[in-house]
Amino acid sequence: MSTPEPRLSDTSYVVLGLIARFGTMTSYDLKQAVAASVGYFWSFPHSQLYAEPVRLAEVGLLTEDREESGRRRRRYRLTADGRRALQNWLATPDDGRVELRDPGLLQLFFADLTGREEVVSLAEAREALHRDRLATYERIAASLYAGDRAEVGNLTLRRGLYAERAAVRFWSELRTELTEG
Amino acid sequence: MSTPEPRLSDTSYVVLGLIARFGTMTSYDLKQAVAASVGYFWSFPHSQLYAEPVRLAEVGLLTEDREESGRRRRRYRLTADGRRALQNWLATPDDGRVELRDPGLLQLFFADLTGREEVVSLAEAREALHRDRLATYERIAASLYAGDRAEVGNLTLRRGLYAERAAVRFWSELRTELTEG
């Protein structure tokens, strides 16, 4: 209670969580881990994965331990406070907004300001994009399919599958309606 | 080609698009319009709806015309350049990232660091949230249902319906699996 309650963002929790999971990480490790997992639905540039741990170390949620030799990497670990902050966050369902941020949807929202042509190619492009992502997720799922379906690692992936299927359905329906209508 | 190609964000296009649609708008009008439509899937604080048009006016995509009397409101209109910029954007399918930003999903991603209890209440909370939103969208859809299903105004709403249904399915399945498994 002595420190003035540092404000933690979702980004902070990504960092804390990954370090909690893997024990010790450099910023580059974080970058890799993000790219291979959360990055699919929660991405940010790697520069944040350098800046954020520094902040977290400043407020005592991480320890920073810099190599003396060669690359002088900074290795981060969780402190007791860090673990507490993380548990605390995990224990209370976040009521933050869920947002489907899709520039394509924004364009569709303004479809009335443009021609049918443009909307058709928008729908085509977006359908293709989501089919791609769906395929990617399905490949990943297949490769994981030794394990239990409800295993945690698979859960966010499953969420991705559902979301992508909905997206494909939407855009392809739209395309059909526009070209056959 | 004389001006140095102002960088336009998605926010810029929301502003340009709404002004294109309605002709003349104050920042407050924008705020209202956003809250009632795009805001559902692309939100930002009202302060940006004051700041952004100022920038757009500076780079010549809007004209600003300030009331002399009483409230001295700024009324914005599209310039020819503004319309061109907008058409231009609409004519090229944006290849920007689609992201499902959901803090709850982030928590789920770190479910391995916590107990089953916490995950259950997370799933319950999220299921409830999405059922709510689904209900809202369904009410809106019902009230619009005089018109054609494929009418543009309804399209982003339909997208919302699909997305919310997928979300409800996901979280309620998860809850079931966790409590019955």
Added chain:
DNA sequence: GGGTACATGTAATCAGTTACATGATTTA
């Protein structure tokens, strides 16, 4: 041994958020 890609970081800028502030209008 020169090029290319990976690894690691910093700096500057800019957009987004929070917070504050106050005038106008309605309502109790």
Added chain:
DNA sequence: TAAATCATGTAACTGATTACATGTACCC
């Protein structure tokens, strides 16, 4: 006529994005 709420705006801050910079390893 006081309180509450709507309307309108600005300022300060901070987090995110872009861009730059350079070291190290590997590949041809």
